[in-house]
Amino acid sequence: MNDILTDFNELSSILAGAYAVVALLMTLLLSYFHKRDLPVKLLGSLMVLSIMFGANNAWIYAIGVFIVATLVTELQFLEKLAALAWNRKEYWQYLSQASDEEIKAKYIEDAQEEVTKIESAYDNKPESPLDKSTRKIGKLIEEAHAFENNVLKALESKKFSLFLTSNFSKHIKLNAGSRTIIIDAIAMSRERHFLIEIKHYKNEHSITHATYKIKSTANEYNKYLQERGKNLVVTPVLVVPQITNETVVEEIPILRFDNDSKTFTNIQDFTSILRYSKED
Structure with missing residues (x-):
């Protein structure tokens, strides 16, 4: 038994040194081909593993697993693990700030949906709202981005x-379980939250889908x-260009x-609708 433990200790020391050397070599190599984040994460992970095997202690192993997990996984993933471990449903639904990449991905998705719906409705006829320039997804994304910025300022x-x-x-x-939803804006009063969705549509028929x-x-x-014990009225609102007369x-x-x-062109009718819905 002692011989086995001695062999294991020697193996742990060998692994510790090996991981340290590999960490340095891989970090130097990857630093030439990738952004800084990946080499740093790899270096941190391998160095933690090196320390774990060098210490050869069960508690250090357990702590090391969580340290490596925080380095190589998203915080949201760890929060979901916590939700499973402690059966806390609050972890499953939470709000955070959307990243630039997530916002851009939403623009792309909306633009692709808009092109598909218009081409389907008009069957590529000359009277289609899509001209040759706006058939390009990139053009629609630029227009949607500019429209949304102007709406948000207003x-x-x-x-x-x-x-x-x-x-x-x-x-x-x-973040709702496995789903991620980007909300363009939220106006929050004491008794009511307004979820504001901004759509740069060219076709009135797209409004119903939105x-x-x-x-x-x-x-x-x-x-x-x-889930947080807040009993509030949630009112969704849609902001669109001048493509409809409906309120x-x-x-x-x-x-x-x-x-x-x-500028907004139907403020009076819009606010009247909101007051009426609140009374209901």
């Missing part, structure tokens, strides 16, 4: 007159609030925005 300046609150957040990510999606988002957001579509309030003048 919402920020008129948040109190529109939603009777000064509490306004942009580009919020709702109402279904924002209803689903509102449902997930309501679950998030209920309500599928029970969703519609706020119209003129991108040229950078």
